[in-house]
Amino acid sequence: MRRKFVVATSLVGALALASGACSSGSGSSEAKGDAGDQKKSTGASPSAEPPAAAKQPITLAFGGDTHFEGPLRARLSSPATxxxxxxxxxxxxxxxxxxxxTAITTGGTPAPGKEFTFRAPASALTALRASGVDVTSMANNHGMDFMAPGLRDSMKAIKRTGFPTVGIGRNAAEAYRAHRVTVKGNRLAIVGATQVLDDHLIAAWTATDAKGGLASAKDEPRMVQAVQEARKGADLVxxxxxxxxxxxxxxxxxxxxxxxxxIKAGADVVVGGHAHVPLGGGFLAGKYVHYGLGNFVFSSAQGQTANSGVLVLRVENAxxxxxxxxxxxxxxxxxxxxTGPAAKTELARWNSLRRCTGLAARP
Known part of the structure; x- marks a missing residue:
């Protein structure tokens, strides 16, 4: 197992440092560090700026929609597995x-008019971390399934566990804020948002300056602004x-x-999901876009919705x-x-999905 080494600042840092107020903040933490990411003495005076770490090639892995409903709930009793x-x-x-x-709550009232509502205890965040997940988005059409009380519980769980979570916040500034992390010298900024919300819940679920909620990609100008803000000081958005x-x-x-x-606003990678089946991915103007990762950890997946996968991107020189x-x-x-012939057949099928995307197989 190859250990992962990051230095991060995000909504988690803001929550950890907050003293109950709803104003935003930031913090930093050192996690999973190796010699390549540690600051080394250069003999410079204490007031001198340390040299920037050299950017090493890195890999990014993305999985799709994840929840812990049905028989998956019992697996949370052993987060590591x-x-x-x-x-x-x-x-x-x-x-x-x-x-x-899913909403991270054990209480609250199910959102009205929804056929399916998902929730999980805070151990879901512990399970993600133990399984090698470094950041998650809760900006989706189930992130506030238990309405405002569930949102408050979710925010408390994020603060308590310190798990990097994007697309959700106590106000719009937090919901649209990028999670920033340095990985092997590469400064990454990660933004999350949803373009899928039930019409009758848009107002209640969308974060504003005055109330908490989710980052909505339906507000495209606000999304463009979020990406432009993330671009500042980042090597990869x-x-x-x-x-x-x-x-x-x-x-x-x-x-x-x-x-x-x-992409025009500054995004280098645009990925996501919702369709419950994989869609195609590829390059657009030299940047990478993936239109749908499918289900990932999902109790009801069967038939075509059981097709899944992991997208792995290699990043070199940003x-x-x-x-x-x-x-x-x-x-x-x-x-x-x-594995074997089945994997080759499914990979060929996935590659064929690119035909309707307008994306290229190579940069």
């Missing part, structure tokens, strides 16, 4: 991310979106339009230089990497 064998793949990357499609149409394997025009706008899809099949709610 909750995600099963796929954790080895997540830990092998320098930074891994999934979409946490990652935007994680909840978008698309369920069970549709080609991107919607609004997805393609938004991807172009965000650019994505290669992309690899590792196909998986969900069994018992957990993704398991495919």
């Amino acid at each position: 909750a995600l099963g064998p796929i954790a080895k793949t997540l830990r092998a990357a320098d930074l891994s991310m999934v979409n946490l499609e 990652i935007v994680h979106l909840h978008w698309g149409a369920e069970l549709k394997s080609c991107p919607l025009p609004r997805q393609q339009d938004l991807a172009k706008r965000l 650019k994505v230089t290669a992309a690899k899809w590792k196909p998986a099949r969900i069994s018992g709610g957990l993704p398991r990497l495919m």
